[in-house]
Amino acid sequence: MELSRPYLLFLGDVPDALAAKTALGIVDWRRDWCVGQWRLPGCNADTGLPEMTAAEAVAAGAKTMIIGVVNAGGKLPDHWVDSIVEAMAAGLDVAAGLHQRLGAVPAIAAAAAKYGRTLSDVRHSVERFETGKGTKRAGMRLLTVGTDCSIGKKYTALALEAGMRAAGIDARFCATGQTGVFISGRGAAIDAVVADFISGAAEWLSPETEPHVWQVVEGQGSLFHPSFAGVSLGLLHGSQPDAFVVCHEPTRTTMRNVKTPLPTIQEVIDMTVALGRLTNPAIRPVGIAINTHALGETEAKATLEAAAAAHDLPATDPVRFGVANIVDKLKAEFSL
């Protein structure tokens, strides 16, 4: 899959920033690929990019409009269809990561045909996967896991890839979700794979490599999330990580979109080891990534120090303080 760049990011009228995490993630990691954002009245998310209509974006050089949102169930709201048609009329291809295919909406399919535009659904991989085998592959792997969905697993993986490379490690980000695929240009949205093939897809996503290569696999969901734990477990088994980093947000009390309380970091560590050792008996935690966005500087540092002491692991907020301490731990733990 190769999308034409640069991008116009479409945010629709999503109710909050979390719902626009696809667009925000693209801007965080590939700002120079984006010319602007297009928001509808009522939108409560903001990437900070210039506001543009589709026509203005085309004038600024944009080639593809990315539907930069996620919503539970992955359905496309009916009142966004006119904007998508308008984008194609203006000259843009359209890409999305929804469960529902863009081309399944008759008006969108008709406009794509009329204007000769390309529709890309990154959540619908053209790959055919095998069932997982569970056998050990050469190369090293790190997986980010979490106490919830939407808690920094992708961001942490991308920050670790950058930090490990800066430290001389041959690190390679493995995208497992729609935003990651937009950012890396390869990968597959593992939550859209047929259930029988989750771990098989994870094996395909982090294939055998030379022994010194570290694949940094973007985690999905949480083993403790009642909607998505099956995806998280299949990804854990298939990616057979040597190391994992736990991602957490300390002010959240219930898991995203459900009433289930968040597990503790220790519960996530224990369960990840208990389940992960099925395909890698040497699995171990190497750090904790805490999103301290809601905390002041002093409180943030105290929170990180407390987590580090409680779990005897380096703790950081990758956005605020970088990931050097986790990279140092990884180097020490694996003699890199």
Added chain:
Amino acid sequence: MELSRPYLLFLGDVPDALAAKTALGIVDWRRDWCVGQWRLPGCNADTGLPEMTAAEAVAAGAKTMIIGVVNAGGKLPDHWVDSIVEAMAAGLDVAAGLHQRLGAVPAIAAAAAKYGRTLSDVRHSVERFETGKGTKRAGMRLLTVGTDCSIGKKYTALALEAGMRAAGIDARFCATGQTGVFISGRGAAIDAVVADFISGAAEWLSPETEPHVWQVVEGQGSLFHPSFAGVSLGLLHGSQPDAFVVCHEPTRTTMRNVKTPLPTIQEVIDMTVALGRLTNPAIRPVGIAINTHALGETEAKATLEAAAAAHDLPATDPVRFGVANIVDKLKAEFSL
């Protein structure tokens, strides 16, 4: 979904009885719906039904040919296509539970159109599922779990449904796999659901009921199987069982189609409770179902006695000795 009966069971040239478990399961529970079996040279499975060609089956009243096999990956072998076309020419509809749709094979699609026959893919539900919510639903649920795939979870659930009904309990089998759907006439193949919706599909499969009703949910895979554990976990979370029964086969050393050793019954009990309490804190084991087919009578009884003593739970081989002891335990445990 409603299939016309009676059935002709097509076994192809599968290498062993496990690969024909769909056909064998239908015969075990709905013998009177079946007129015969059709096997190709080299087939090593046998349902005991009369051998018939498609034409002979039509003469005997058959309405639908069931592709009664499973194979890793769910693909239809090319050399079965001629037989499927021949069945339609003779007058039969065709139903299968493979991942690959029957209609995706051009020759099969063409024959269905030419002869006006119906193709049914029970693994491709027409239902649209929501993501799982994790909230408690009224009614009681029992889930069968296992130390491996293909180890008796469906059979045990059907035997428990029958035994519980005989004991005056309003028990209702919930099919979650292709054979179960063929047997019950409803349900969905949960391993064919898109990964994001596994637990949501499980919630749909065992909906809210009157408080006294027991839904007996057919388990899938194993939490310890590196190919399918994600499916097992989503089913566990979505079905939120009050009670579970562990299924086991004592002579098996590695899990089906992989090199991973079998977990112990105790490991399965502990992990099922540890993970299952997320959506039902009261989850508890009520019995052990051991497939003693490979053991003599004395050894079988000794194996069951040892398992019962080791885990302080009733143990039985549902095929050989029935499930009365597990039903008794359930009645005592839940004051039924």
